[in-house]
Every structure is written in structure tokens, then in C-alpha cells.
Amino acid sequence: MTRFAHRIDQALTFHAMEVTKAAQQLREQGRDIISLGIGEPDFTAPPIVVDTLARAAQAGLSGYSPALGIMPLRTAIADYYKSHWGAEIDPQQVIVTAGASGALSLACMTLLNPGDEILMPDPAYPANSNFIVCAGATPRLVPCTAQERFQLSADKIATHWTDKTRGVLIASPSNPTGTSIEREELVRIIQTVRERGGVVIMDEIYLGLCYDRVPRSALTLDPEIVVINSFSKYFNMTGWRLGWMVVPANMVEPVEKLAASLSICPPTLAQHAAISCFTEEALAIYENRRLAFMERRDFLLPRFEKLGIHVPVKPDGAFYIYADISQHGMSSDQFAHKLLHEAGVAVVPGLDFGPAYADKMIRVSYATALDRLHEVIERLQKIL
Structure with missing residues (x-):
């Protein structure tokens, strides 16, 4: 048997990626899954950045x-x-x-x-x-x-x-x-x-x-x-x-x-x-996207509260909401499982982020389009 380094046992599993894998398996079965799990912007690099990459490649700067x-x-x-x-x-x-x-x-x-x-x-x-x-x-x-x-x-x-x-x-x-x-x-x-x-x-x-x-x-x-x-x-x-x-x-x-x-x-x-x-061109695009993220945050926060998903501290940055789901009588793992399989919405249970609040908190990423977030709320209203 191959012997592995002790650090493998000490390293933490990244459960957000496990959620992503489970969501992908459901998609392959034909389910429409809205991912609020992985922290990846739905925006991609602005055209000027992509064009610069192409020019650098054509110039042999690789x-x-x-x-x-x-x-x-x-x-x-x-x-x-x-x-x-x-x-x-x-x-x-x-x-x-x-x-x-x-x-x-x-x-x-x-x-x-x-x-x-x-x-x-x-x-x-x-x-x-x-x-x-x-x-x-x-x-x-x-x-x-x-x-x-x-x-x-x-x-x-x-x-x-x-x-x-x-x-x-x-x-x-x-x-x-x-x-x-x-x-x-x-x-x-x-x-x-x-x-x-x-x-x-x-x-x-x-x-x-x-x-x-x-x-x-x-x-x-x-x-x-x-x-x-x-x-x-x-x-x-x-x-x-x-x-x-x-x-x-x-x-x-x-x-x-x-x-x-x-x-x-x-x-x-x-x-x-x-x-x-x-460049000024790219920074203007990034500023518009920052405002789009803020709009998404401000859309979700009051609606989460109405659904019994309590946000103890208003997030003032990034694109995450750290929310308390304890009033629903489930662990964060159970809650995340319910959302994924019954509502087609992927979130990350608190287990990923430390033991102190592992059972009662979830992380929601709002790095997805506003129209999809509207659909998220509609789906959660049906099951919660």
C-alpha cells in the first residue's frame, strides 16, 4: 500500500466542490440547477483583456x-x-x-x-x-x-x-x-x-x-x-x-x-x-459589474429574511451571504440537501468554514444573474 504524508489527513475537505459535483450530476440527469455554491463570477474578462491576450499570443509572448x-x-x-x-x-x-x-x-x-x-x-x-x-x-x-x-x-x-x-x-x-x-x-x-x-x-x-x-x-x-x-x-x-x-x-x-x-x-x-x-475602458466595466453584484445582494437580503433565512451581519463586500437557517429545524447539511434536491438550488453548508457554526449556517454566493436569483426565491418559497 502506498503511504501518504500526514498532511493529507490534516488537510480540510473543500465541501463547496462536493456540492458543485452533486449539482453537476443532477444537471446530467436533466435537472435545472441554479448554483449559489461556488464563488465564481458569472462575468468573464472584458473584451479588451481578451483582445490583449490574443495579441500577446500572436506576438509570441508565451x-x-x-x-x-x-x-x-x-x-x-x-x-x-x-x-x-x-x-x-x-x-x-x-x-x-x-x-x-x-x-x-x-x-x-x-x-x-x-x-x-x-x-x-x-x-x-x-x-x-x-x-x-x-x-x-x-x-x-x-x-x-x-x-x-x-x-x-x-x-x-x-x-x-x-x-x-x-x-x-x-x-x-x-x-x-x-x-x-x-x-x-x-x-x-x-x-x-x-x-x-x-x-x-x-x-x-x-x-x-x-x-x-x-x-x-x-x-x-x-x-x-x-x-x-x-x-x-x-x-x-x-x-x-x-x-x-x-x-x-x-x-x-x-x-x-x-x-x-x-x-x-x-x-x-x-x-x-x-x-x-x-485601462479606463476595463475599469468602467468592472465598476458596472460591482454595482450589479450590489444590486443582487440588496435583492436577496430582505427576501431571505422573509423566508426565515436570517443574515446576522449584513455583508458589505465580496459576493457571499452567510446565513442562519436554524429556525427551519434542520442542520445546514440537511438544509443544503433539501434545497439541492427539492428546489434545484445549490448552496454550501457551514461545515466548510469551521466548526463553530457548522450546523446552523450556510454560505450563498450571489455571483449569478439577477433573473436567476428571482427564480431562486420563487423556488424557495415553494419548499420553505
Whole structure:
């Protein structure tokens, strides 16, 4: 028998993908399934980005790039931080990666040693725990309440910090909750971690999808934190597998040392195309799409409440609703099964995002068209 590494047992199963597989099986049987499960925008890359890709391919720009990414793209990202998110950063500190997953993997392997622990909120995106595990460290989930917007607080970080704690991995806005960390609290969090000699890894993948406030990068509070971002969500390029990280200057060389071996380089054609994401033409499209996501959120929230699907904290970003279904007398697993098989609506049970609320919460992604969301409500009204 083949013997597998212990990390396989420690790694978390990503149940959202299991839901997606079950939904696909029903589609193959002829069922019309509306997916509110997977976090993938129904929008695709704007025409200007696709056209740029074609021109790059025709020009033969498909060879290896530098391990840290092509400089025109790194510069475009740095300029975007200044113009849209209020942070002045050196393009040399921008590292382009094979998706945000590549960035998280590199960050964890650069910063963490076996025996280290990283504090994360419960609920949290499950794959983040797996990046920590694969670096030989241990994720410690800290239950966070609705009063805390389901986000880690400075007080809880101080309470749960031990001599094994290396730092925190937080997200604002968050998957699965769609909630952001209040700026005053984020200041306290960064200060609390810094006082203990720890590192802040900040997931800003959904920063472009903020609805109730002007987005500002956490780099405006501390330029020494590690920030993770992606072209997948706001820029609608999930399958292009392109992301980036912004790191302190002294971290660039260690990351490059690993990246050169582990991934060689990010996808080169995707890099050339992504430069066009920052043109006025593309940004206007992205703004219209952001407003479309907000419209979908505002359509669903009051209707969920009428159906007994309670949303404890209004999501102010991303495209997720984290909802309490306990008044229906079912576990989240049972509820998700009922919706899928009786209503043809796929949602993710809370089990994916940590044990604290596994039984009573579900995650709903509204990254699907508004007319389909109208149909979702009609279907739920019939069975609930």
C-alpha cells in the first residue's frame, strides 16, 4: 500500500466542490440547477483583456517570464494601489503569482516553520488552513461572533496568542461572510500582532468588491504586512490563474528563491493580458459589474429574511451571504440537501468554514444573474 504524508489527513475537505459535483450530476440527469455554491463570477474578462491576450499570443509572448512576474504588470498593480486603494508601494514589492493560491502558498512557505501556529477566524475560507498545513504549521481557528462581524478582534488575538503563534491570516472582505474588518479594529489588530513580533497575512482578494464604503488597502496602515490579492474575483479571470502579493522589501528575495523552483513563473500570456485590466475602458466595466453584484445582494437580503433565512451581519463586500437557517429545524447539511434536491438550488453548508457554526449556517454566493436569483426565491418559497 502506498503511504501518504500526514498532511493529507490534516488537510480540510473543500465541501463547496462536493456540492458543485452533486449539482453537476443532477444537471446530467436533466435537472435545472441554479448554483449559489461556488464563488465564481458569472462575468468573464472584458473584451479588451481578451483582445490583449490574443495579441500577446500572436506576438509570441508565451515563453517563461521572470519568476516574480513581468515588470509592466507589477508597475500597473502598484499604480492601481495608489489611485484606487490609497497605498503607495514600490513595484519591486509586487510579486505576481499563479493565482492567489500561489501567493498564499509562497507566503506560508516563506514565513512559517513546523510547530508554528497561525490564528484565523472561525468562520474562514477552508483552503487557507490547507496552505498553512502544507507549510508544516498549524491553523488555529478562533470562534468569532456576529457582534464581531465574524472577524478576528485584537482582543481575541491577544487572548489566544501563545509562544507558538507566528501571526494571523485574516480577510477583509471575507469569504464566507462578505464582511469587512472595521478600520479602527484593523489598526488594533496590526498593533497587537506587531507588539508580539508576529506577521499579518492579509487577504484582500475581494477588496474591489466593497459596497458600503470606499475601499482602502491595509497597506495604508502598515506597509510591512503581507497582502494577498487576485485577478479572479473583481477582475473576473478565475481560470486565468493569476494573482499577486505585496510583501516587505526584505521578503522579495526569499519569495523569489522559492517561486523560481515551485512555479517557474506565473502564466505569461495571462500576465500580458492583465495589464489591460487597469485601462479606463476595463475599469468602467468592472465598476458596472460591482454595482450589479450590489444590486443582487440588496435583492436577496430582505427576501431571505422573509423566508426565515436570517443574515446576522449584513455583508458589505465580496459576493457571499452567510446565513442562519436554524429556525427551519434542520442542520445546514440537511438544509443544503433539501434545497439541492427539492428546489434545484445549490448552496454550501457551514461545515466548510469551521466548526463553530457548522450546523446552523450556510454560505450563498450571489455571483449569478439577477433573473436567476428571482427564480431562486420563487423556488424557495415553494419548499420553505
